[in-house]
Amino acid sequence: MPVVGISRSAKGYCMISIFETMKAYSLDDGLTEEALVTKLRTRRCHHLFLHASLRHNASGTCRWGEFGEGGLLWGECNGRNFEWFEGDTLSELLSRVKDVYGLDDEVSFRNINVPSKNRPRPLHLGTATQIGALPTEGIPCLLKVLLPSTCSGLPSLYVRDLLLNPPAYDIALKIQETCKLMSTVTCSIPEFTCVSSAKLVKLLEQREANYIEFCRIKNVVDEVLHLHRHVELVEILKLLMEPTWVATGLKIDFETFVNECHWASDTIGEMISIDDNESHQNVSKCANVPNEFFYDMESSWRGRVKGIHIEEEITQVEKSAEALSLAVAEDFHPIISRIKATTASLGGPKGEIAYAREHESVWFKGKRFTPSIWAGTAGEEQIKQLKPALDSKGKRVGEEWFTTPKVEVALARYHEASENAKARVLELLRELSIKLQTKINVLVFASMLLVIAKALFAHACEGRRRKWVFPTLVGLSTDEGAKPLVGAGRMKLTGLSPYWFDVASGTAVHNTVDMQSLFLLTGPNGGGKSSLLRSICAAALLGISGLMVPAESAFIPHFDSIMLHMKSYDSPVDGKSSFQVEMSEIRSIVSQATSRSLVLIDEICRGTETAKGTCIAGSVVESLDTSGCLGIVSTHLHGIFSLPLTAKNITYKAMGAENVQGKTKPTWKLTDGVCRESLAFETAKREGVPESIIQRAEALYLSVYAKDASSEVVKPDKIVTSHNNDQQICKPVSSERSLEKDLAKAVMKICGKKMIEPEALECFSIGARELPPPSTVGSSCVYVMRRPDKRLYIGQTDDLEGRIRAHRAKEGLQGSSFLYLMVKGKSMACQLETLLINQLHEQGYPLANLADGKHRNFGTSSSLSTPDVVSIS
Numbered sequence: 001m002p003v004v005g006i007s008r009s010a011k012g013y014c015m016i017s018i019f020e021t022m023k024a025y026s027l028d029d030g031l032t033e034e035a036l037v038t039k040l041r042t043r044r045c046h047h048l049f050l051h052a053s054l055r056h057n058a059s060g061t062c063r064w065g066e067f068g069e070g071g072l073l074w075g076e077c078n079g080r081n082f083e084w085f086e087g088d089t090l091s092e093l094l095s096r097v098k099d100v101y102g103l104d105d106e107v108s109f110r111n112i113n114v115p116s117k118n119r120p121r122p123l124h125l126g127t128a129t130q131i132g133a134l135p136t137e138g139i140p141c142l143l144k145v146l147l148p149s150t151c152s153g154l155p156s157l158y159v160r161d162l163l164l165n166p167p168a169y170d171i172a173l174k175i176q177e178t179c180k181l182m183s184t185v186t187c188s189i190p191e192f193t194c195v196s197s198a199k200l201v202k203l204l205e206q207r208e209a210n211y212i213e214f215c216r217i218k219n220v221v222d223e224v225l226h227l228h229r230h231v232e233l234v235e236i237l238k239l240l241m242e243p244t245w246v247a248t249g250l251k252i253d254f255e256t257f258v259n260e261c262h263w264a265s266d267t268i269g270e271m272i273s274i275d276d277n278e279s280h281q282n283v284s285k286c287a288n289v290p291n292e293f294f295y296d297m298e299s300s301w302r303g304r305v306k307g308i309h310i311e312e313e314i315t316q317v318e319k320s321a322e323a324l325s326l327a328v329a330e331d332f333h334p335i336i337s338r339i340k341a342t343t344a345s346l347g348g349p350k351g352e353i354a355y356a357r358e359h360e361s362v363w364f365k366g367k368r369f370t371p372s373i374w375a376g377t378a379g380e381e382q383i384k385q386l387k388p389a390l391d392s393k394g395k396r397v398g399e400e401w402f403t404t405p406k407v408e409v410a411l412a413r414y415h416e417a418s419e420n421a422k423a424r425v426l427e428l429l430r431e432l433s434i435k436l437q438t439k440i441n442v443l444v445f446a447s448m449l450l451v452i453a454k455a456l457f458a459h460a461c462e463g464r465r466r467k468w469v470f471p472t473l474v475g476l477s478t479d480e481g482a483k484p485l486v487g488a489g490r491m492k493l494t495g496l497s498p499y500w501f502d503v504a505s506g507t508a509v510h511n512t513v514d515m516q517s518l519f520l521l522t523g524p525n526g527g528g529k530s531s532l533l534r535s536i537c538a539a540a541l542l543g544i545s546g547l548m549v550p551a552e553s554a555f556i557p558h559f560d561s562i563m564l565h566m567k568s569y570d571s572p573v574d575g576k577s578s579f580q581v582e583m584s585e586i587r588s589i590v591s592q593a594t595s596r597s598l599v600l601i602d603e604i605c606r607g608t609e610t611a612k613g614t615c616i617a618g619s620v621v622e623s624l625d626t627s628g629c630l631g632i633v634s635t636h637l638h639g640i641f642s643l644p645l646t647a648k649n650i651t652y653k654a655m656g657a658e659n660v661q662g663k664t665k666p667t668w669k670l671t672d673g674v675c676r677e678s679l680a681f682e683t684a685k686r687e688g689v690p691e692s693i694i695q696r697a698e699a700l701y702l703s704v705y706a707k708d709a710s711s712e713v714v715k716p717d718k719i720v721t722s723h724n725n726d727q728q729i730c731k732p733v734s735s736e737r738s739l740e741k742d743l744a745k746a747v748m749k750i751c752g753k754k755m756i757e758p759e760a761l762e763c764f765s766i767g768a769r770e771l772p773p774p775s776t777v778g779s780s781c782v783y784v785m786r787r788p789d790k791r792l793y794i795g796q797t798d799d800l801e802g803r804i805r806a807h808r809a810k811e812g813l814q815g816s817s818f819l820y821l822m823v824k825g826k827s828m829a830c831q832l833e834t835l836l837i838n839q840l841h842e843q844g845y846p847l848a849n850l851a852d853g854k855h856r857n858f859g860t861s862s863s864l865s866t867p868d869v870v871s872i873s
Helices: 033-042 071-078 089-101 125-130 142-146 154-164 169-182 197-205 211-229 234-248 254-271 291-298 311-342 380-385 405-437 440-466 529-544 578-592 610-627 638-642 680-686 691-704 706-712 736-752 800-808 826-842 850-854
Strands: 003-009 012-019 024-031 047-051 083-085 350-356 361-367 401-403 472-474 491-496 511-515 518-522 553-557 561-565 597-601 630-634 650-660 663-672 718-724 727-732 764-766 780-786 792-797 817-823
Touching: 003 089, 012 033, 012 089, 024 033, 024 089, 033 071, 033 125, 033 154, 033 578, 047 089, 083 089, 125 529, 125 561, 142 154, 142 440, 154 440, 169 234, 169 440, 169 472, 197 211, 197 405, 197 440, 211 234, 211 254, 211 405, 211 440, 234 254, 234 440, 254 405, 254 440, 291 405, 311 350, 311 361, 311 380, 311 405, 361 405, 405 440, 491 529, 511 529, 511 630, 511 663, 518 529, 518 610, 529 553, 529 561, 529 597, 529 630, 561 578, 578 597, 578 610, 597 610, 610 630, 610 638, 680 691, 736 780, 736 817, 736 826, 780 800, 780 826, 792 800, 792 826, 817 826, 826 850
Parallel strands: 003 047, 047 083, 472 553, 518 630, 518 650, 561 597, 597 630
Antiparallel strands: 003 012, 012 024, 350 361, 361 401, 491 511, 491 553, 650 663, 650 718, 718 727, 764 817, 780 792, 780 817
């Protein structure tokens, strides 16, 4: 973890990250408050230092965070431990780091910042959270769809940092070109061993790298060499050099890099035992000593380095092991032989040579083996030599453990030889660490290159699976007097789909967005405005980062910033209402927007009084129009169209809707024009708001806004079918009786296709206060319940009256009416139930139990291929 220092200057906020392990630092200057907080959220730090310049904000007060800017940063820092510091920011911070870690003043730190002209600004906190670049509850996570679920850890962190800090145009092109090549290779690829660069440096610097770590380091350089050797992969390796330079701050020539990797691989290979046969070789084995003893004593150093480097030590271990085996045979075997010879069938003496793992010893273990009469027979002399076994503290181990002086001397010699061998192996590994330290920059570069390679290979695979595409990325010139590039002021996304949908499964609604100015977007609740803004933001961000986008084709300028503002919540900690938080974000967006920016604002000024909120929204739109940025401002404040705005390049767009069986259904398609209908009452009904409240709301609305009802409101007897600019095309709504007849006809038509004798079918109606006739008793029935909220419930039963009573017993369903058909057998009833659920939904009828249509494998047809569409707004 780095030591982080934060200061402020005329350019904005500055964040310095000092990595003590790497002896390096990075400096991000000119940050906005929101971008700085985003970086703090994603980076754990060892120590946090705040410069005294933060105490004075834009309002000139000395109470940081009280007015204007600084409140968001103060809220983030207030929950952390931090220290104040003064003086020159960088030099003072480096001095503090040396004090914290006890470093000499002569220790130098290198700057790993890569100068990148025209690099986009880091993402704001709101933008990062609202598209899931920072995982946020309730928001579709962008990171989870960019990589397969099997790719996590360091590659996932690299992709996250790439999105939060989009690369310069030339680097984005390199990343895109790399991914294109990766998506077409036909040869096998390495596993891509991912090693943390900081951990690698620390282990080598402190000489703590063990055999396993050296094997991983060798895998890293060998996999780089694998890329270099293969004709299909060498170009990918060359392209990865620049993104790795940006990530590490290390500039290394390609040929030098390859040669140094060869040297590192050979150096490790000469010392480390890589061959499996050698890594498990020569563990001592003696017939008189348990094999587990030798394995435990020698496995920590055996096979770690090549045998030629420790021949003398291995010889001493083998000799001492033979001496131990001889001592055990001479002192313990006669006793065991005597016990075997005298053992009775029932409970005689016991004894064996056993390994005491806790004490790292081989002792005699037995009981009742001492003879009652000493008669000079075999084994008695050895029994007399036995003494109780003692632990390292001189205490007796137990009643059954014994040893002899000769065995103890042999054990001590063996342990000494084994420890000498182990010490020699550690010494050789430390010497290897010292050698590799001279090439530490190459190893850091190689480890980061493999992390990037694994991330981009995984993204290319996932992008192909999801049928995403590589966009055409257009650079934007900032040089004064330079001729604008063709298409630089335009973004076109054809067949754009929400990134959280899997396009390959066909569950997404596609939109075409051709943006050459600022869009003013209107549409009903649930019409897909928020989803569209979130999708456009993600596609643009992925494009300028060099990654694939969820579209059929894409033409994306390399924006200097991408800013998305969605809904705001209040911040009690900072004492700010949701509208205050929104205005803080709007202030940041408007102050930074340029002709090279993408600005997306969802439902602007939703948190305050309508009239003044409308005027603020109009002023913001004028300001963004003046800046010349591309973007979308969505709103339900239809009064904005009556304001005398001076904006000249505004394009009016709307989210479409269509009439299906007398019900308005969003199409989630972007269209031209203005939509003045919110479908607020319909949305409230869908979410279960009581009918009485909805009816009263409609009455109140008409009583207050009667003058405008003909042009801005969908009256109870009309419903919007389409939008064309500001015109609304409407048609009368059918009566209740007509709707019931239409439903009955639809049910009969659907079920008739399934029946062998369709003419025998008859559909009966049951009113709100009626029950079915006795003829239904014992018959299988399929029924359609018309709920008071106008939604349908389709079911099947052999007890129609009981089922109707059960439905009406539930709160809010007392006034339900029913249609039913009697059929032959429960199996047919089940099939028709599934068929009706799926096909009535396809025809636009609102269903209360749509999920039941997926519970059975029958009742579907090719006409049911239209997927369910989910819209998040």
